[in-house]
């Protein structure tokens with residue numbers, strides 16, 4: 001078993017993951033940029049900024065120094081937002097022990113390059129075993145020990161099962177997969193679809209529309225995945241349909257709530273200011289559209305969300321245009 005785990009990023013998910021490691025019997029160090037947050041994590045064993053009301057295991061050691069957080073670690077969980085992965089990976093280059101496995105816990109696609117997190121890490125930190133952890137996991141629930149099932153995807157079976165052993169407990173249940181790209185695409189696109197479902201809710205367009213978007217969201221995942229070495233069946237699993245089910249039906253999702261606010265007529269800057277943390281779908285919509293254009297893939301939901309959020313398109317006209325698209329085969 002990999003016992004000593006460094007979690008990088010002490011937001012809601014990173015803090016929850018550190019707790020999950022301790023629930024599984026391991027030791028977690030937690031890297032946060034902000035020394036004030038580190039002090040409160042170490043002295044009060046809580047993260048009032050990102051995960052209020054939760055008592056953390058006192059064995060979790062936080063540090064604002066990467067070197068310290070990485071001391072004697074067996075594996076690293078990357079839990080900063082997707083857009084910061086490259087910067088964090090570059091800092092890791094001189095510090096990470098040879099062959100140390102890395103687990104991508106962020107959900108997104110890089111802006112500017114249109115790359116998946118595993119592609120970003122493959123460029124910046126080649127040679128390290130890579131896994132992707134994704135699925136329906138609200139941080140606050142998983143950290144409290146409420147039952148949670150996830151996809152743990154890794155091309156190397158031995159690394160996958162060692163990582164699963166490190167994270168698994170009575171309340172946290174990883175299912176193994178050998179399709180990391182599929183898990184990444186599912187996690188990235190579900191945030192965009194969650195924004196679209198929030199818009200539907202905020203505008204009072206009904207539950208039929210939401211179910212339609214969830215299902216067509218799976219179709220967008222599968223179409224993109226077909227060009228990126230991912231398997232269709234992955235999108236029917238926890239990191240695809242599972243996460244869509246969670247994030248597209250609950251205002252506990254930040255992406256869904258941002259969509260709700262937009263649907264109610266609030267501006268993007270107001271909705272972002274009210275958000276409880278990073279809303280990955282806003283940035284990934286732009287990156288997904290870039291990637292899809294490059295690959296010649298049609299992603300109408302992602303394109304509509306991107307045009308409303310990032311290109312100043314009128315919401316009402318965008319909804320009309322979506323609904324007026326030419327009729328097509330369901331499986332195409």
Ligand SMILES: NC(=O)C1=CN([C@@H]2O[C@H](COP(=O)(O)OP(=O)(O)OC[C@H]3O[C@@H](n4cnc5c(N)ncnc54)[C@H](O)[C@@H]3O)[C@@H](O)[C@H]2O)C=CC1
Nearest residue numbers: 010011012013014080081082084106107137138139277278
């Ligand atoms: N919150 C949740 O329930 C879940 C979140 N995720 C994913 O995990 C990732 C992180 O999300 P959250 O922890 O919820 O976000 P958050 O907004 O709660 O926290 C983000 C943390 O990353 C830090 N950070 C931002 N840029 C950084 C940089 N350049 N270098 C170092 N630290 C940086 C921030 O200071 C903050 O502590 C996202 O990709 C999200 O989609 C995945 C599963 C569940």
Ligand SMILES: O=C(CO)COP(=O)(O)O
Nearest residue numbers: 135136137138253254255
């Ligand atoms: O990824 C998540 C649940 O699986 C968290 O979703 P939000 O980022 O939309 O809150």
